[in-house]
Amino acid sequence: MRKREFLLPIDCCPICGAKDTFRVRGRIDDIPYFGELMETFASCTSCKFKHADVMSLSERPPARYEFQITSEEDLNVRVVKSSTGTLKLPELGVTVEPGPASQGYVSNIEGVLGRVKEAIKLAIEKVDAPRRRRGKARIKKLDEVGAGKRRVRLILMDPFGHSAIVDERAKRRELTKRELALLRGTPSPSGA
Numbered sequence: 001m002r003k004r005e006f007l008l009p010i011d012c013c014p015i016c017g018a019k020d021t022f023r024v025r026g027r028i029d030d031i032p033y034f035g036e037l038m039e040t041f042a043s044c045t046s047c048k049f050k051h052a053d054v055m056s057l058s059e060r061p062p063a064r065y066e067f068q069i070t071s072e073e074d075l076n077v078r079v080v081k082s083s084t085g086t087l088k089l090p091e092l093g094v095t096v097e098p099g100p101a102s103q104g105y106v107s108n109i110e111g112v113l114g115r116v117k118e119a120i121k122l123a124i125e126k127v128d129a130p131r132r133r134r135g136k137a138r139i140k141k142l143d144e145v146g147a148g149k150r151r152v153r154l155i156l157m158d159p160f161g162h163s164a165i166v167d168e169r170a171k172r173r174e175l176t177k178r179e180l181a182l183l184r185g186t187p188s189p190s191g192a
């Protein structure tokens, strides 16, 4: 495996301003059927800021990937999820949109389901009982997906083309103008 690593020394932390505490580590990796990928990990020992992200180094069009999870083996399918990617499990009513704290990572479907589960657990800690029940029902369904007992679709959309479901069975197409506008939070040109 061809891998290159680098370290960027940065004088001061862009978050807290402390000196010599902030650094960015990077790794460039060649992913089969995806191309060159750069992972970055930024952290500050003073304010404990941490951020991880991934981006494609080759030019890739805005894309939408769809994958039907049908078995336990499907959990091994590789997923590249950048901070600019939107994840959906439509049958479970789950959407994970990019935000200021959005992280990027390279994982597999099992890892994605685990992260979604953790996010739901956190989100239902301080909500009312009906919402907590709905959250718990979603977690139960996620566990069933993980055990290969429930078929759902995983959809990954990225207006910058940095995210992908790396498997030949994944359906890939370019994002439509309308999808792009929705993902970027700008009104659709057609006004629809």
Ligand SMILES: [Zn+2]
Pocket: 013, 014, 015, 016, 017, 018, 021, 022, 044, 045, 046, 047, 048, 049
């Ligand atoms: Zn800092």
